[in-house]
């Protein structure tokens with residue numbers, strides 16, 4: 001093959017490959033693809049000529065097949081490319097049609113007239129198509145000068161085919177040389193056109209992006225290298241309240257932003273810029289230039305800016321959503337009425353304090369419940385009740401140390417949690433501050449309101465080591481405190497926690513215990529204050545719970561009350577006591593009265609006196625041997641009914657005593673109205689005897705009781721000094737460990753014998 005044909009082939013190869021590569025980089029430049037492939041197809045034409053010049057028949061045949069196909073393919077692709085360049089893209093079907101027509105025409109010319117005829121045919125078709133393309137491109141308004149050259153070049157490429165027609169093989173070298181030159185020129189023109197079009201498209205896109213970014217309501221910012229802001233749209237500037245990029249830089253990299261947060265944002269930007277991460281989001285609180293807070297959501301992703309890797313940041317103002325979620329969170333953790341944190345907040349605070357880093361910091365928890373607030377609400381109305389709760393909430397907040405958390409649990413219950421690292425002393429201070437607060441009236445709607453509270457106090461970690469146990473312990477302490485009328489408090493013990501946590505188990509055990517009659521009575525003597533002689537017994541319940549051991553009535557009586565078994569238990573114990581009296585009478589032919597304790601809940605039953613009458617009748621004993629000890633709280637719950645019940649019992653011949661006098665309301669008027677036989681002074685008043693002021697109190701009660709024709713029993717006498725003082729103050733009977741502990745029936749014999757002997 002002559003050199004010139006090889007050069008022609010190389011030119012076709014280089015220009016074709018260059019144009020196809022341009023298309024691969026920018027797929028919008030379809031014309032480069034077609035014209036590139038046309039050049040590559042052109043490679044086959046010199047090869048076809050070379051084959052036809054061979055002596056081997058098969059090679060000659062191949063040459064004759066290849067030539068029309070290659071020529072048709074070249075012309076088709078060239079036409080399609082020029083059509084794209086002119087903005088008149090032809091559908092693929094049209095391409096196939098042109099190819100078929102050209103191939104048939106070329107083949108017919110070759111078959112009928114030989115190479116020369118085929119050359120005339122190809123030259124004519126190419127020239128005509130060149131003219132058509134030149135017309136299309138010139139018609140295209142946006143076509144550049146370079147693009148307009150494409151048409152004439154195509155025409156020239158068509159015309160040079162006639163060189164071969166005129167000069168036969170002698171003109172082949174000239175044809176190849178001119179063809180190569182024209183194709184190089186065409187290739188360069190097309191490359192230039194492609195570059196220009198690409199640049200124009202880029203500018204158009206940038207303009208479009210800039211328009212979108214400028215009008216976007218979302219903040220857009222482009223940064224280079226993490227710290228250099230190169231672009232910010234107006235929405236971004238408005239988000240920070242700044243005018244230009246310089247001010248924006250000051251706000252976004254402000255020292256007011258915590259260092260850790262600044263570093264975190266910088267780390268994200270760098271990782272994205274380096275391609276280590278595709279995108280990232282961040283929500284944070286920032287400040288506008290005027291200092292107002294703004295909650296922003298940043299979304300970072302990788303982009304390119306002037307050829308350099310950059311990070312685009314989309315910024316949206318989430319302040320409204322943030323405030324709404326904050327408001328919701330506040331609502332969930334705060335009480336609507338008082339604005340104080342609620343139970344949810346308390347549990348959260350306790351959990352935090354009892355675990356993690358703060359685990360070792362001791363603190364005090366006080367649970368505070370208003371006494372008889374339900375009655376207060378019923379008497380004054382709920383709006384007044386709400387006003388009282390609000391006043392108390394404010395008073396608690398004002399009284400307590402600012403570091404102390406004040407919360408409203410529910411209804412009339414408040415919780416106080418001291419600052420960390422507080423000991424028992426803090427508890428004492430808190431309780432005395434609270435007692436002082438509730439000792440004075442609260443001013444609500446122009447009225448003075450006196451309110452009592454019961455308080456349960458727990459110390460972390462002494463009372464319990466986890467939040468749930470601590471709450472149980474303080475709750476149990478509160479329940480015990482509530483049993484004492486007036487403002488009172490109780491410190492949680494580990495035992496309370498255990499008791500409370502085992503409440504269910506204990507309830508079940510007690511039900512079983514009552515059913516199996518495991519609860520029995522012991523009898524504690526009451527003696528004459530002057531002679532020391534046995535006057536009567538008090539029946540005190542005992543329960544040896546299987547597997548647990550002795551359980552105090554202080555524990556199981558409230559459980560029985562809570563689960564509604566106190567009536568059954570009380571009736572059972574009353575029967576036991578009456579049967580015991582009958583048994584002693586039968587055994588010793590003698591007895592002393594026995595006092596049975598009655599729960600306030602039993603007294604609420606209007607049928608109680610009838611029940612007592614039935615039990616007495618069933619056991620066959622006289623009513624004079626039975627005394628019933630009631631408590632002040634019975635009377636407080638329903639005074640009129642208690643007065644009626646006491647009167648009915650007394651009319652039956654049963655004595656009624658007021659137990660634990662001096663601990664609760666201790667209303668003297670109540671004593672007068674109830675018309676009891678006996679009043680029992682609580683151990684709490686007997687303990688400080690013989691202190692002069694304690695003597696004065698006991699004496700005052702005795703004087704009043706004597707005036708009302710009542711006996712007075714001093715309870716819990718443990719020392720001779722107490723006994724002497726109580727007797728001198730006017731107590732007629734004494735009961736306590738000084739004389740005897742509660743005794744089992746079998747141990748009562750000596751006492752009864754002695755009393756019988758003295759009688």
Ligand code: C2E
Pocket residue numbers: 524539540541552553554557570573596597598599629659660715716717718735736737738742
């Ligand atoms: P209470 O009726 O005031 O009974 C007196 C309590 O003081 C008894 O405790 C008795 O053991 C205790 N005591 C007597 N003398 C002394 C003393 O010198 N020093 C001390 N430290 N304590 C003394 P107990 O038996 O534990 O009963 C406690 C409370 O449980 C009773 O107080 C009563 O309210 C209630 N209770 C006991 N048995 C019954 C019952 O059968 N029915 C009802 N409803 N309640 C009962």
Ligand code: MG
Pocket residue numbers: 538597629659
């Ligand atoms: Mg009693």
Ligand code: MG
Pocket residue numbers: 659660680682683715
């Ligand atoms: Mg008592």
